[in-house]
Amino acid sequence: MKLDFFKKIKNRIYDTCAKRGYTCDACKAELFDYPTHRLCEECESKLRLNNGRSCEKCGRMTLAEGVCLSCKSRLPRFHRAYSPFVYRGESASFINRIKTGNPTLALYFAEKMADCLIERFDGIEDFAEGGEELMVIPVPLTEERLRLRGYNQAWLLADRVCKRLTEKGYCAKLYEDVLQKTRDTAQQKHMDYVSRLENVAGAYHVHDRKACRGRTIVLVDDIMTTGATGSECASRLQSADAAKVLFLVGAALPERK
DSSP: HHHHHHHHHHHHHHHHHHOOOOOOTTTBBBBBBTTSSSHHHHHHHOOBOSSBOOTTTTOOBBBSSSOHHHHSSOOOSSEEOSSSEESSSSHHHHTTTTTTOTTTTTHHHHHHHHHHHHOOOTTGGGGOOOOOOOOEEEEOOOOOHHHHHHOHHHHHHHHHHHHHHHTTTTTTTEESSSEEOSOOOOOOTTTOHHHHHHHHHHHHHSSSSEEEEEOOOEEEEEESSSSHHHHHHHHHHTTTTOOOEEEEEEEEOOOOO
């Protein structure tokens, strides 16, 4: 009960921060129209938008039209993935700061993620107010990792994605306990795709299978590099009879030459 109480207080503080602010969430330069703009013009101009050619499956920036070579060689289990930014340069630096000391930046990225989903997901109108409900699920951390970090950056993003979708007139609800992580996995920074798949295999568990049945799920994470984590989580959710799993991330690594 105590943990639930403190969690509610923490969420209220986070919601208050989302509505009130006077400085850029990245560099702390003064802003006069927060939260209409959460970053100053200079910081926002440094971010690399994923608004050119993109893979029809994983959504990453590609070298040519169609499906990227990575997806052709090993198709991910999620239906589609979407990302508003390319994981390069300042975009990568900013989004990494969400889990290394500046969780407030999640507000900016989550709102751009929700807008990206609204713009690019062909079936979004089925979830307009009064229609079906989108099930929004963050990629979970283990209890130990959560205790050490103090928060789950994917939860911060998913919570704000939900609120943004609702504000824009869509039905969405956060389901934070449906998917659980049962064991810690090794750092994946220097692993290839096959190694990452092996690393995350069996690390996730669907706690409430009934809740997933026939649903369209938006799986939320901060970044996508190879897509192995998203694919593994999608596989678990599909095994619980989810109708469709969309992978929504803040930034995705572009296709390599």
